[in-house]
Amino acid sequence: MIPAGHPVIPRPRIGVLLINLGTPDAPEPKAVKRYLAEFLSDRRVVELPRIAWQPILRGVVLTTRPKKSAHAYSQVWREDGSPLAAITRAQALALEHAFGDDVLVDWAMRYGRPAIADRLQAMKDAGCERILLAPLYPQYCAATTATANDKAFAHLAKMRWQPAIRTLPPYYDDPAYIDALAESVRTGLAALDFTPDAVMASFHGMPQRTLELGDPYHCHCRKTGRLLGEAMGMDLTITFQSRFGRAKWLEPATDTVLAAMPGRGVKKVAIVAPGFSADCVETLEELTIRGRETFEEAGGTHFGYLPCLNDTPAGIEMLRKLIARELEGWKPRP
Ligand SMILES: C=CC1=C(C)c2cc3[nH]c(cc4nc(cc5[nH]c(cc1n2)c(C)c5CCC(=O)O)C(CCC(=O)O)=C4C)c(C)c3C=C
Ligand SMILES: [Fe+2]
Numbered sequence: 001m002i003p004a005g006h007p008v009i010p011r012p013r014i015g016v017l018l019i020n021l022g023t024p025d026a027p028e029p030k031a032v033k034r035y036l037a038e039f040l041s042d043r044r045v046v047e048l049p050r051i052a053w054q055p056i057l058r059g060v061v062l063t064t065r066p067k068k069s070a071h072a073y074s075q076v077w078r079e080d081g082s083p084l085a086a087i088t089r090a091q092a093l094a095l096e097h098a099f100g101d102d103v104l105v106d107w108a109m110r111y112g113r114p115a116i117a118d119r120l121q122a123m124k125d126a127g128c129e130r131i132l133l134a135p136l137y138p139q140y141c142a143a144t145t146a147t148a149n150d151k152a153f154a155h156l157a158k159m160r161w162q163p164a165i166r167t168l169p170p171y172y173d174d175p176a177y178i179d180a181l182a183e184s185v186r187t188g189l190a191a192l193d194f195t196p197d198a199v200m201a202s203f204h205g206m207p208q209r210t211l212e213l214g215d216p217y218h219c220h221c222r223k224t225g226r227l228l229g230e231a232m233g234m235d236l237t238i239t240f241q242s243r244f245g246r247a248k249w250l251e252p253a254t255d256t257v258l259a260a261m262p263g264r265g266v267k268k269v270a271i272v273a274p275g276f277s278a279d280c281v282e283t284l285e286e287l288t289i290r291g292r293e294t295f296e297e298a299g300g301t302h303f304g305y306l307p308c309l310n311d312t313p314a315g316i317e318m319l320r321k322l323i324a325r326e327l328e329g330w331k332p333r334p
């Protein structure tokens with residue numbers, strides 16, 4: 001017999017939680033500061049002892065960067081909010097539709113809102129006894145994939161009745177991903193009013209030290225770049241963007257290469273950012289606005305940015321395939 005006051009147990013369901021990095025609530029210094037404080041305090045992101053990093057973070061970074069970043073965010077903000085959040089929400093809605101009634105698809109951000117703990121709890125309360133955590137990073141990195149999963153498991157650690165959990169593996173070399181990328185690059189190139197002299201694939205950077213410590217991120221990016229180039233039948237220029245701080249980061253740097261290209265006769269460039277599953281401030285502002293400026297100031301004449309897969313039909317179908325594969329054997333009980 002069920003004791004009085006025992007919660008009503010809903011029909012068991014399967015849940016899928018899409019997770020992306022996170023974004024401020026508003027393109028304003030105060031909101032950006034709150035977001036950066038959480039993001040840059042993560043020891044998976046800045047791998048320095050707290051005692052060394054926190055004074056620099058609080059004393060320098062959080063007193064200068066929020067204003068600069070808020071300006072960048074304000075240039076790309078949409079009516080429905082931060083591009084990263086709006087696109088991730090649209091991906092969740094499209095996948096929810098694609099999977100139908102038996103699978104509940106939700107989304108969360110590692111930093112800021114909607115918080116992973118809140119969405120996981122909501123899924124559990126809605127009857128999800130089996131949940132796939134899907135960090136939307138094609139290339140594995142401790143600073144992205146691992147910390148997203150860590151945050152989810154930290155919440156599970158507080159649950160008496162945990163759901164069963166699977167995590168989406170990195171998909172940097174998955175044919176479904178490479179094919180979707182190749183198709184979207186072909187469409188993007190065809191829509192340009194010029195033929196580029198070079199096509200650049202720009203990935204988010206990481207400190208060089210993480211490669212030496214064994215993080216596979218650099219290798220995953222190189223392999224995605226190679227496979228995408230092979231699928232396109234062309235040589236891609238692979239670069240790393242968004243350098244942060246004084247340490248040596250993965251090279252070559254996107255901005256350095258953009259500044260050098262025109263001098264080498266490359267005056268027309270197209271850029272794609274295959275590591276980002278959704279367009280965000282790093283692609284829409286850093287590449288599309290500042291990257292273009294850098295290239296044109298160095299003598300470049302034509303610059304084209306090719307959008308991420310986002311919630312395009314090809315992008316959603318790719319995610320649906322990857323997710324469906326992970327859900328295999330997880331039939332909802334009647
Ligand atoms: C030490 C600093 C940073 C590391 C390491 C880092 C790794 C990393 N980041 C992404 C993806 C994204 N980063 C985004 C924004 C962003 N990244 C950093 C710093 C590091 N990232 C900062 C300070 C910011 C904020 C914007 C700025 O001030 O420049 C975003 C976009 C978020 C948005 O709201 O639009 C994404 C996505 C990856 C994949 C990665 C390691 C592989
Ligand atoms: Fe970043």
Ligand SMILES: [Fe+2]
Nearest residue numbers: 242281282286
């Ligand atoms: Fe940036």
